[in-house]
Amino acid sequence: MGLLSNRIDRSSLKPGDHIYSWRTAYIYAHHGIYVGDDRVIHFTRRGQEVGTGTVLDLILVSSGPSRAHTHCPTCVPPNEGHGVVSSCLNCFLAGGVLYRFEYSVNAAHFLAKARGGTCTLAVSDPNEITVHRANHLLRNGFGCYDVFKNNCEDFAIYCKTGLLVLEGRMTMGQSGQAVSIIGGPIAAVLSTPMRLVTTNIYGMAATAVSVYCASRYATDIGMRADVAKVEVEDLTRRLSVGLFQVIEPPVAAIEVRGYYGDQRFGASNVSPFYQGHKNTTVVGTNIAGQSLVMLNGGDRRDMDEDVKSAIYRIDAKLRLKIRFKFGLIKSWKFKPKIRCDLKVPLSSSNTTSRFQFQRTKCDVDF
Incomplete structure (x- = not known):
């Protein structure tokens, strides 16, 4: 062989x-x-x-x-x-x-x-x-x-x-x-x-x-x-009983997981949507979870820097399924790995009052 x-x-x-x-x-x-x-x-x-x-x-x-x-x-x-x-x-x-x-x-x-x-x-x-x-x-x-x-x-x-x-x-x-x-x-x-x-x-x-x-x-x-x-x-x-194939479960939502360093602190769901040609779909969600996470030495040093700047570096990882449409032909579903590096201001800080969220390019791995 x-x-x-x-x-x-x-x-x-x-x-x-x-x-x-x-x-x-x-x-x-x-x-x-x-x-x-x-x-x-x-x-x-x-x-x-x-x-x-x-x-x-x-x-x-x-x-x-x-x-x-x-x-x-x-x-x-x-x-x-x-x-x-x-x-x-x-x-x-x-x-x-x-x-x-x-x-x-x-x-x-x-x-x-x-x-x-x-x-x-x-x-x-x-x-x-x-x-x-x-x-x-x-x-x-x-x-x-x-x-x-x-x-x-x-x-x-x-x-x-x-x-x-x-x-x-x-x-x-x-x-x-x-x-x-x-x-x-x-x-x-x-x-x-x-x-x-x-x-x-x-x-x-x-x-x-x-x-x-x-x-x-x-x-x-x-x-x-x-x-x-x-x-x-x-x-x-x-x-x-005449049921050969497995029954398809309901359509799964897009899961968004929040990480600080290597520690996951929360998750949320976004409803699935259709992304048309040459347009933008805006969706939002609140990542709710625990307020206490265990950090290693490297993550603790990063957090000390973030506290000084009052801007936290958060990783958002998305779990979803995507398929593409070419005219009348639809592709099979893919499960890409999507990671977005976000900068989130500390709301109670006066030093970040002028900070605004910026568009972030996410890493997509098929």
């Missing part, structure tokens, strides 16, 4: 591994969870359980050799009620090459993998928990198969992480392949405004690549804000 390829030998397989194999001339991949004893649990549309790939075979023209629809004596017969099946490793691979999906990769490694559906920034759970989830879903199902919202990669990622996308936020699941399929055309559309400012084809290509990489990074399961960890027993309970 490495930057160029995730290909592995069968001898290196461990129960709990998220594996995949490319189908249809490397156009897409089929994913599953290896559970030991030469068995793979994976998610397909019913009727395409063993050796035939997934529903994308009905959409994409295959350039590979056709396989006979023969019954394998070692594979477990599929459940008629859902598409989670247990197959032998040979039938799962369907003549393809074995690859292992990577977790906890860094951003550089993630972006270097131009194809989605091979790695993620998310941290995986222990292998024994992964196997437990896969076996539980084999008995109870994983909902209705959907190419973009609920496919084999979504199934495998859930088994490894326990993360699900909140209902109502997105039209796409955790799948990196789905993001790659959608992200390419979106990147091309969003790069066309570059023609207004440049006719350089290289500049437009660079913009398209940047948009594509940004969309992959923002929609990775390890970066998205619209996910929640759901126990597999709770998931199957929801499935039994």
Whole structure:
């Protein structure tokens, strides 16, 4: 395994591994969870359980050799009620090459993998928990198969992480392949405004690549804000009553936290708002909290200087979610880190009577 390829030998397989194999001339991949004893649990549309790939075979023209629809004596017969099946490793691979999906990769490694559906920034759970989830879903199902919202990669990622996308936020699941399929055309559309400012084809290509990489990074399961960890027993309970996805909580307010030095002394909330084009939205809040904080030596020296000047140096840190709108297209939600260094006058001091608040540029880290 490495930057160029995730290909592995069968001898290196461990129960709990998220594996995949490319189908249809490397156009897409089929994913599953290896559970030991030469068995793979994976998610397909019913009727395409063993050796035939997934529903994308009905959409994409295959350039590979056709396989006979023969019954394998070692594979477990599929459940008629859902598409989670247990197959032998040979039938799962369907003549393809074995690859292992990577977790906890860094951003550089993630972006270097131009194809989605091979790695993620998310941290995986222990292998024994992964196997437990896969076996539980084999008995109870994983909902209705959907190419973009609920496919084999979504199934495998859930088994490894326990993360699900909140209902109502997105039209796409955790799948990196789905993001790659959608992200390419979106990147091309969003790069066309570059023609207004440049006719350089290289500049437009660079913009398209940047948009594509940004969309992959923002929609990775390890970066998205619209996910929640759901126990597999709770998931199957929801499935039994027709609620597959997690219900979205109410819209969260913008939280403002006040710090003096490294010590937090208060917090407040600001209602969410829409920031239009070329305008300014003014919001205000009172940071209420404790009047006594414990300071270290460096912070105490800073406070002595602030008392002399009667102007306190306060850090305001904002916790919020942002998404951007390009015409009719809305981006996914980001959770930036925003820090504002403020200078607050001591109201009881006569020396600061002429002091006025100044506009402060905040540090924004996406």
